[in-house]
Amino acid sequence: KAGVTQTPRYLIKTRGQQVTLSCSPISGHRSVSWYQQTPGQGLQFLFEYFSETQRNKGNFPGRFSGRQFSNSRSEMNVSTLELGDSALYLCASSLGSGQGEQFFGPGTRLTVL
């Protein structure tokens, strides 16, 4: 099976812009979770989607949003970008919610100038 794919791999944006990141889970996986990784805060949970519904949300402002489509692909959107949003954004897929291993994609490196 193909692994988790994320596009784009790299992004450079300026403050105030918005960005959309995409994640395609492993075939058959219905849960997609998103994480932000920064040197200062480490890995932090953003949100989880399961069967097109947001199941959990981390402690991030409303500028961070996401959605999941019927084919389980997921997108996350960050509006009004700030310098502090520069990070590696990782998505992870798993068969279901709370059922074990999560498989991560290679990440999208976002740089906000």
Added chain:
Amino acid sequence: SQQGEEDPQALSIQEGENATMNCSYKTSINNLQWYRQNSGRGLVHLILIRSNEREKHSGRLRVTLDTSKKSSSLLITASRAADTASYFCATAPYGNNRLAFGKGNQVVVIP
């Protein structure tokens, strides 16, 4: 919210030696997972241990879990240069996939 915390945070060893990392957490968990990350790339899942398990092996990896002490350890035996990476523990609650990660251990294996 619960959060894993690894100790020590940086480890430098010779090839062939064993590497041990520890992780502690604060609340009840469904399972605990260990991941490896090479140079800011994606996380690679290494092993999952459930809350009712005490020890698990996978190849050169051995994980222990002590729920009474809320701690886990990861042992890599006979380390190789390719094991050079950051290692993270992550705890998973019941019923969802919200992983809480520790700060990570940087392991350098010197050939």
